Amino acid sequence: MTQTLNLTINGTARAIALDDPRATLLDVLRERIGLTGTKKGCDRGQCGACTVLIDGRRMNACLALALSHDGASITTVEGLAQAEELHPVQAAFIRHDGFQCGYCTPGQIMSAVALIAEGEAGLDPERVREGMSGNLCRCAAYAGITEAVLDATRVMTAREDAA
Amino acid sequence: MNPFDYTRADTLEAAVGADGAILAGGTNLLDLMKIGVATPSRLVDISRLPMREIDDHDGGLRIGAMVSNADLARDPRILARFPAVAEALLSGASPQLRNAASTGGNVMQATRCSYFQDPLSPCNRREPGSGCSAIGGVTRNHAILGWSDACIATHPSDLCVALAAFDAVVHVTGPTGTRSVPMARFHPLPDAVGVPPALSAGEVITHVTLPDPGGMARHARYLKLRERTSYAFAIVSAAAGVHVEDGRIVAARLALGGVAARPWRAHAAEAALIGQPASGDAFAHAAALAVQGAAPSGDNAAKIVLAQRIALRALMLAAQGTPDRMPALPASVFEGDDHG
Numbered sequence: 001m002t003q004t005l006n007l008t009i010n011g012t013a014r015a016i017a018l019d020d021p022r023a024t025l026l027d028v029l030r031e032r033i034g035l036t037g038t039k040k041g042c043d044r045g046q047c048g049a050c051t052v053l054i055d056g057r058r059m060n061a062c063l064a065l066a067l068s069h070d071g072a073s074i075t076t077v078e079g080l081a082q083a084e085e086l087h088p089v090q091a092a093f094i095r096h097d098g099f100q101c102g103y104c105t106p107g108q109i110m111s112a113v114a115l116i117a118e119g120e121a122g123l124d125p126e127r128v129r130e131g132m133s134g135n136l137c138r139c140a141a142y143a144g145i146t147e148a149v150l151d152a153t154r155v156m157t158a159r160e161d162a163a
Numbered sequence: 164m165n166p167f168d169y170t171r172a173d174t175l176e177a178a179v180g181a182d183g184a185i186l187a188g189g190t191n192l193l194d195l196m197k198i199g200v201a202t203p204s205r206l207v208d209i210s211r212l213p214m215r216e217i218d219d220h221d222g223g224l225r226i227g228a229m230v231s232n233a234d235l236a237r238d239p240r241i242l243a244r245f246p247a248v249a250e251a252l253l254s255g256a257s258p259q260l261r262n263a264a265s266t267g268g269n270v271m272q273a274t275r276c277s278y279f280q281d282p283l284s285p286c287n288r289r290e291p292g293s294g295c296s297a298i299g300g301v302t303r304n305h306a307i308l309g310w311s312d313a314c315i316a317t318h319p320s321d322l323c324v325a326l327a328a329f330d331a332v333v334h335v336t337g338p339t340g341t342r343s344v345p346m347a348r349f350h351p352l353p354d355a356v357g358v359p360p361a362l363s364a365g366e367v368i369t370h371v372t373l374p375d376p377g378g379m380a381r382h383a384r385y386l387k388l389r390e391r392t393s394y395a396f397a398i399v400s401a402a403a404g405v406h407v408e409d410g411r412i413v414a415a416r417l418a419l420g421g422v423a424a425r426p427w428r429a430h431a432a433e434a435a436l437i438g439q440p441a442s443g444d445a446f447a448h449a450a451a452l453a454v455q456g457a458a459p460s461g462d463n464a465a466k467i468v469l470a471q472r473i474a475l476r477a478l479m480l481a482a483q484g485t486p487d488r489m490p491a492l493p494a495s496v497f498e499g500d501d502h503g
Contacts (some may be wrong), residue, residue: 059262
């Protein structure tokens with residue numbers, strides 16, 4: 001039986017006909033919508049490469065059954081930049097060389113955006129590392145990733161203070 | 164993943180008695196379905212049911228089954244009154260998983276025994292009577308208490324250990340009515356042929372209650388030994404609470420994790436502490452009592468010693484008092500070390 005899945009993806013409302021309820025949110029994003037920024041790494045919730053925001057919260061899209069999230073708002077890495085202007089977290093990853101091969105990077109960036117919004121790590125590198133522990137980087141760019149998250153936190157805090 | 168039908172339950176009545184596997188956060192069930200260990204023909208999605216509230220309840224708390232692990236760990240009342248519950252939650256999984264995973268789902272999560280997780284290995288837990296592949300295998304994550312020749316698997320939850328220590332009760336609604344079971348006895352121990360299920364067909368966990376912690380509210384900790392400091396299951400863990408008045412212990416709580424098919428509440432250790440000073444000697448005696456009757460289920464005798472040490476240290480940390488702010492590395496054995 002075909003079921004209709006309604007999602008708002010990066011601000012755009014989408015109605016997707018699903019003839020198989022086995023689809024995960026990750027499958028829908030990559031194979032139905034064509035948003036391949038979100039990566040499939042382990043597909044078991046262990047690596048974090050598929051991290052997206054579901055109603056503002058970071059989750060593993062590979063373990064999210066798509067139909068269970070009918071009606072949700074999804075933000076993927078494609079939804080962060082404003083036209084040509086990168087999101088502060090994206091810019092900070094480039095500035096601090098927070099990657100090597102880049103495969104884990106969309107998940108790292110989405111996780112970092114959420115970590116900063118959660119507001120619990122602040123500028124404590126230990127809390128940033130713990131808060132990013134759900135995102136593995138096989139190239140081990142962790143030092144750059146931590147610096148990027150700390151720098152983005154500073155930039156975003158300064159912008160908020162200026163606003 | 165095998166094909167299945169998907170239905171969403173709009174009411175508890177629709178979920179109770181429904182023929183199918185209950186889907187809440189999905190973080191464990193979908194994983195088990197992907198590896199072929201769970202093969203339900205129907206999923207009944209309970210994630211929209213109104214079970215996301217945390218309410219005050221006789222000095223304690225009533226936690227809805229769909230409250231996420233992240234929301235529970237951040238709740239100001241949990242942090243103030245049950246800090247070991249928050250610390251246990253934050254020591255488990257990852258921020259992404261904690262946002263999706265539910266309270267009821269955490270209670271119902273399957274063992275991480277690698278033989279249970281491999282559909283090709285005989286397993287009495289998956290198929291009673293088929294045998295246990297873990298016995299004689301790699302057993303460092305397996306039980307030292309309450310195991311049988313049919314199953315030596317452990318329950319992987321951190322949350323449940325802290326809930327068991329602080330007298331939580333799991334509330335269940337089924338086709339024939341409701342029942343309430345203490346967390347410490349909710350998961351059946353293995354018998355001679357297999358492991359009875361914690362829930363009968365058609366039953367749904369609706370909420371978990373925690374009673375008033377009294378003087379232990381700010382003297383409670385969770386401590387977890389693991390192979391890496393973040394995002395790893397416990398080798399052994401302990402939740403502890405201590406209430407001291409006029410230099411003597413008047414109440415104590417202790418439960419061990421990673422050692423049995425259920426969180427292992429150490430009643431004898433708690434009883435032995437009453438009336439004692441909050442001293443290293445008293446806590447060491449209690450920690451020894453906590454592993455009384457422990458036996459290796461394979462090449463894992465070291466866990467008996469490790470569990471005793473973690474219990475001792477958790478009791479000492481609890482007596483020192485809960486830190487005002489959650490440690491940067493929750494439940495870490497490296498807390499206070501100059502390792503950064």
